[in-house]
Amino acid sequence: MSEIEGGCNCGAVRYRLTGDPLAVAVCHCSNCRRQSGSAFSVNVVVRDEAMRMTGDVATWEDRDTESGQPVLRQFCATCGSPIRSLSAASPKVAIVKAGTADDPGRFVPAIHVWTSSALPWVEIPAGLPQFPRNPA
Template sequence: MAAGRTFGFREAAMRTGGCQCGAVRYEVSAEPLALYICHCLECRKQSASAFGMSLEIPRSGLRLVAGAPKVWTREADSGRKVRCVFCPDCGSRLWHEGDDPEAGFLTVKAGSLDDPVDVSEAIHIWTARKMPGLAIPPGARSFPGEPE
């Protein structure tokens, strides 16, 4: 993703977020790398909606400030393991990370942020699996599956 895209946030702003019940809270100090709107079945099930939204950030940019989330691990279509971090009380999904702790990024579930993100520059992925009738905005970057 090109530098300077902030997805609706002021440059260098601290972002805060947390679960639905407020037991788990986090801060994001890093600038976003990308915003993905994922139309795969797993993201639809996880969000109980038409798609899931994930804000990619450097791993070092996330700080847990309250609570003790739990982790559930699943296999992605790529065969890689995905660690799904969620609140043990209300079940809200908060972020995803790979099973490699040395990986340089993770994805915050954008709906768990306190302030909304601007989806106008989102990258749509797994569009081959999108729900019938859902329109991808003209000119949006999109991929029928998972991009490289």
């Protein structure tokens, strides 16, 4: 990846990511599940400074975290598409929802986290690293 763009359903929020992602992770935690409305979230971890975003996002401070540090879950203030999370425990990164990218197919998950709460029908590809909770 060199540069990728993405945004929400209504187009009010747009973003650009520069440089390669640090990680692409599927998160099976129940908070990601509720926010996505799906079985899990595909998260693209990038350096915070690699993300430029325009448009109004609403922010929900998620305090139900393992570290006890809040996670700011940001979504389009108009259409509600989840865009990214900012974790106080990892302040240098932004965790972007892969499904909002204009070309989401290029983000291939390399790791699965919070598999302890994965739904029973979800098949995790053999050989990929799995962590029952956050990676240590």
